Amino acid sequence: MARIGVFVCHCGENIGATVDCARVAEACRKIPGVAHSVDYKYMCSDPGQTLIREAIAQNKLTGVVVAACSPRMHEPTFRRVCSESGLNPYLCEMANLREHCSWVHEKSDVTTDKAIDLVAMLVEKVKRNKPLHPIKVPVTKTALVLGGGISGIQAALDIANAGHKVILVERDPSIGGHMSQLSETFPTLDCSQCILTPRMVEVAQHPNITLYTYSELESLDGFIGNFKTRIRKKARSLDEKLCTGCGLCTTKCPNKKIPSEFNTGLGMRTAIYVPFPQAVPNKPVIDREHCTYYTKGRCRVCEKVCPTQAIRFDQEDQIVEHEVGAVVVATGFTVKETDFFPEYGYGKYKDVINGLQFERILSASGPTLGEVKRPSDGRVPETVVFIACAGSRDPAKGIEYCSKICCMYTAKHAMLYKHKVHHGQAYVFYMDIRAAGKMYDEFTRRAIEEDHVQYIRGRVSRIYERNGKLIVQGADTLLNAMPVEIEADLVVLATAGVANEGAEALAQKLHVSYDSHKFFVEAHPKLRPVETNTAGVFLAGACQSPKDIPESVGQASGTAAKVAALFSMDELTREPVVAVVNRTAPPLYSTCVGCFLCQSACPYQAIEREEIKNRNGQVVKTIAKVNPGLCQGCGTCVAFCRSKSIDLQGYTHEQVYAEVMELLS
Amino acid sequence: MEALQKSAREALENHKAKVIIGYSEGSGGRMRPIFVQSPAEAEKLTWNDRCTQNLAVYIAKPEVQKLGKPALVAPLPVLRAVLQLASENQIKEGDLLVLALSDGRVTELSQFSEMEEFVAKTPTHLASKDQEAIERLEKMTPQERWQYWQSELTRCFKCYACRAACPMCYCSRCTVECNQPQWIPVPAHPLGNWEWHLMRAMHLAGRCVSCGACGDACPLDIPIHLLTMKVEADIHREFGSQAGMKVQSEHALSSFKVQDKENFII
Amino acid sequence: MTSFSNLYKPYLLRIERITEEAPGVRTFRLAFTDQQEKERFHFKAGQFGEYSVFGEGECTFCIASSPTRSDYIECTFRQMGRVTSALMNLEEGDTIGFRGPYGNVFPLEAWQGKSLLFIAGGIALPPMRCVIWNALDWRDRFKNITILYGARTVSDLVYKHELQEWQTRPDVNVVTTVDPGGETPDWKGKVGFVPTVLEKMAPSADNTIAIVCGPPVMIKFTFPVLTQLGFEPDKIYTTLENRMKCGVGKCGRCNVGKLYVCKDGPVFTYAQLKEMPAEY
């Protein structure tokens, strides 16, 4: 029989005044397997702890039950005491006589009886406890950062500056992300490029950062501290080592009429191109879809003009592999195009544009070199209507959420327009003005009060063209829904921020969960906002939900801190409360039959497949295996497994069964 | 009948299958599973309303596996059992051939996708006698239901014919055989029987293809199939999923929707 | 009215001493709690019993101590299932149940004047330990006594102290071996599987009885070696370890052919085994 020690704490009057602690200790002494049972005024005090230490040694205890306060309070204390006395800490359990008994019941025999039951239950549990040892997982101190927008840049720099290696992967030919497309930024109206470009350069030059642009994640396997990643380097069609970035090729390329992605289709680029002048790296890429050589088989002008013979038409995609310990997902977001809005003409009116396009129009490096000219005819618009919440907060469009940044950038747009076109009229249709943030409300007020932007609370029902003007029909809900009709020259839709195309596929590669809008889901909405449910995979920026720059940067730094904390250890130590698939003697090897229905029940993708081989090396069966690096110990798989092949250490079948049977015996 | 025999014969002759697992006329008006290994024997195959055994149960049996690739004579429940087994990683595409039966026609199916299509266009409702029996029980008072199941289940002597007849009961160690702890009492006493049958039904939740083979196998005629059928019908109604319809499907109890019903939770 | 006694009612024995033999392997020294029962109790080498932890069930092991030492009985078990796990949790002073002795015996009396060759593997030394001690206590009745014992690894060897004791005796030849890879740097015994070592030892079959206990695979390969060495099948003894519940030939579990291992065994000669279906 086991040799269990029971230690009943009075907690001064807290327990002692309500529960007859001496009677509890006395009753427990009679339980078979209890070798020692005492009560004491303050078990957590030094003398109390000494009492436990001595009893463990003298009575050769094989388990300890401390009947005191909530285990959520002092379990670590008493487990440490056991550990110091040479008893495995997981052989110690606490019965909650204070929060669950003395504090909630009146002093009576019934209350003491309950206390005895609670201790007896834990005694039966402890008899079946097994020594457990913290799980050690080695850590590869390299972070993979996906996405080279401001979030990814910030996270990469912070992690690199903490002394760890970073692999930064960007899908586009240059890092910079949406921020590089912006003109000025709210609420300070400083130039976006001016503040971003130095960071981009820093990334390129940082000795700890390996940059892969024009690259995408191919696969991610493994678990926290021990991921294996494969990255697809798409063929740039040139030798980056030889290319000096002189730009001759881009000027000579005969194919010049390709809508520029960077300029949101408002400007043109060549087939071999650098997306924008400050691009990092400043090396071109051949757009094989449009390049005459690839489409028609002739041209090769770039190859001829290149002074370093860097062009490589036969280059193929390359797969590079890296081992990483953590992953930061900073893949950002996108905004809806105007064709999403039937009521605003399905995108067929050239002068109905979205906010990002207007950013390019405002940008000094943009297609109009910063002059406000409308796309259709290049005229300066006299009347501009801005429509906030275009798509956002609209259940009918399937986007119930607030895109968060539009209120602010719409105010900025209207303000910048007014600064450039002083006589122009700017109208903003809005639902609410959400300007919560440092200097944010002041900013929108300035637009209204100083720059005389006209804010109309209401929705625009329709836009149509009449005599070269865009007729904007709406209603002013502050004026009893009075119909409003404005003849506009340009309409800017603050279209909803949505998840990137491919977000779902990426989430599946990363094994992170995503919401119904394909935004990635954090581990806890309040307390673990930068972690995902997959340990070691973190989030930064707008891939989680639309965010502005300061918030993205803040979250990126938060994520970097998490990664740095993870990398501060050579080994991860994890609570051994994890699920384990049983193993039995051959020829069965395990009672697991490999139905793998548990896999989808696991919130952490911790259940893997394990092939069991016999002595001759033949695979005899495939069973489930819990990766202790990923398992968090919820036990959902355990209760789910029909053949009881999985058990949860610390809450095993035998333990909980014994608790229930004892409680009612 | 001839169509079935012809398909079976062809499957053997064309080496698409090594053995046809089908039904034949047995003794005393009972049907008997038959393992046809030569084309000449195919004439013994038959099919009628008395064929209630779910032949998918034989796929996992080592002696049967040794015979080589099987072709299963498959009325709908057998076909659904095949798909459910596939979704539970117990069989792989190409492991078996199915001679699907419906409206007197025989369709040879080898790809899971074909089987899925076939199942999708065949109605899956319960037999009216089972449906009526469930409804009759549902209309009873809780006390009456308790009495009913007490008197039925107390008779059980735990021969486990229900488990043996069920294609989804393929565990190498059933929970009743787990003895650390002994979840279910081994003896066939009222409590042991009660917990066994309740557990069996729960373990088939979201997996039961409602073939009724368990009830038919019971030598004591205890209508235990109503338990699994009821659970399955509830799951279909509440969560919209049905066992044995698709290979790549989420199991009802290891998936969830945030908006799942919870009116019984306070 | 006939007087009945309950076949399934165990004796109560107290655990007097627990010896840790190997990882997961323990020996209990057990004493009767009832003096009268103790005096009535007799057993012979080769017999077994049903040991129980109340609330968990019964488990079958041989009696590992010698009938020549009658103050106690000993059993050695490896933690495998529910009952052995429960046994593992017991402490000195606890009581357990015991039914027995059951089964037939090694015919030591009939072996007088012969040499004995003991061949054991792994956790199968216990059934043999009983005979070995019995034979050693009657040392003058036998000629040469040789013990060949092998285990997977050094730590898996059980009865390490007794092995040493036997090794120091001049009248016993002890050979220990471990499977290749199971040796430690200071291992002084042989390395190799039992049948291979036996083949190299090539003990004489002349007037010798061989007693073989071990896992099925060891037995399977040892019998042919013995046969090759000239041992007649009826001079080779072994014990079978079929699953049992009742111990008295009723529950049906250990039925092999027309025999019950519990009643007609567990001791069989190779000659008998050859006549039986291989359901053990």
Added chain:
Amino acid sequence: MSEFEPKIVAFVCNWCTYAGADLTGTSRIKYAPNVRIVRFPCTGRIDFMLLLKAFSQGADGIIVSGCHPNDCHYTSGNFHARRRWMAFRNLAEFMGIEVERIQFSWVSAAEGAKWADLVNSTVNRVRELGPYDAYRQMAASSWQ
């Protein structure tokens, strides 16, 4: 004869309901002493077999409680548990088990008062229902 005092077993998760019950204690809110709490990491870990075991051992009522939807410490353990409860509860009802003796609930770590209410209301309801003799008799008849 004293009034019938029901035995109630509560299966609760560590992160929400157990902590909520701790808060009940810290807030010194009194409730009926009939309940015994068994602690689990998550409602997802709670095996329906344990509920059956509790009844067979003589429980008159059962509380099963965990984190509110979306609040699960493990994100989705409670969602899985909820489906399982649904299936179990329907089956139990179909077999004539008095399901009103089983109270499923969400009690968060902040709902100390709700925990007290939950226990009191369950105890009161079960007290009205009386001892669960039907189940107990079935268990007892297995012991004859």
Added chain:
Amino acid sequence: MQKRSIRRAQINVLLEKLLSLHQVIYAPQKLGNQVDFAPLRDLQDLTLDHIQTVRSAKAALFPPVEELLRYQRAGVETELQDRDLTNLAEQVLFGTRPCDAAAIAPLSAVFTTDDQDAIFARRLERTTVISVSCERSDGDCFCTSVGVGPGDSRGSDLLLTRLQDDEYLAEILTAKGEALLQLAPELFGPEPAESKEAHLAKVQKRFDWEALHDKLAGAFDHPFWLRTALACLGCGACAYVCPVCSCFDIQDEGSQKKGRRLRSWDSCGLALFTLHASGHNPRSIQSQRWRQRMMHKFSYMPDQLQQLGCVGCGRCSRACPADMNLIEQVENFLFA
């Protein structure tokens, strides 16, 4: 042995009388579409016009669950409470068919040879068997093939055979039968003139069990087993309805502090029956288990106990979910 007559109505009176003496009467009763043995509470429930009950009467002698002892623990001491056999009720098996009565002998042989199983022996001692000969049989019956017959008196204390309408021949076969007669002599009439033979079911002899026994002796490795066991699902239905099958399990129920040790039915057809703790299973596949069942009944038992393990009741054939008809199996084997 003496022969008397008794009328159907008087049989009921006899049973009433036994009930009033607090004897438990196991008798065939209608349960849904089946007829099964159950303790008789109301004579209305009694039925005799069936061919065979689903279950045999063996449960009355060898119950599916039997307590062997109780234990209780205090500290390190354990107290055992032996099974009290003095309070076992006197019981009557009524309406058993001659095959069921014949099954008592092999069952007793298992439980009482060498070591006597006290509980079984005591139950048997307190059991009176009133059998009723078969007037009809079905295709699953084969008693005559295994040396039993539809009017066989072995194992019965009193054998009733319906002669015509409601008149029965009552053969008083043992002292217990005599006691029944003495209990109510007025219910019995004189020996009828007619002999019973003409009123018995005609059960065709399908095979020669001695030939079967002899052939089995060398057939352990016969390919027949593998072939014919393909359909076998590995349940225990055949064993649990069988009047002779007697394999059992011993289990403890309760905690380590207090509980009881039980014996419960088990079957050699179940996969885990012979599984060793080491994981090794001497009978690892179903065909081996199926062979064991056949061998045990028709080869091992006759050799060990001089009792055939089968009385031809046909229940296994009726109960088998895969229609492993025993007669056909035997016939095929003899032919194979």
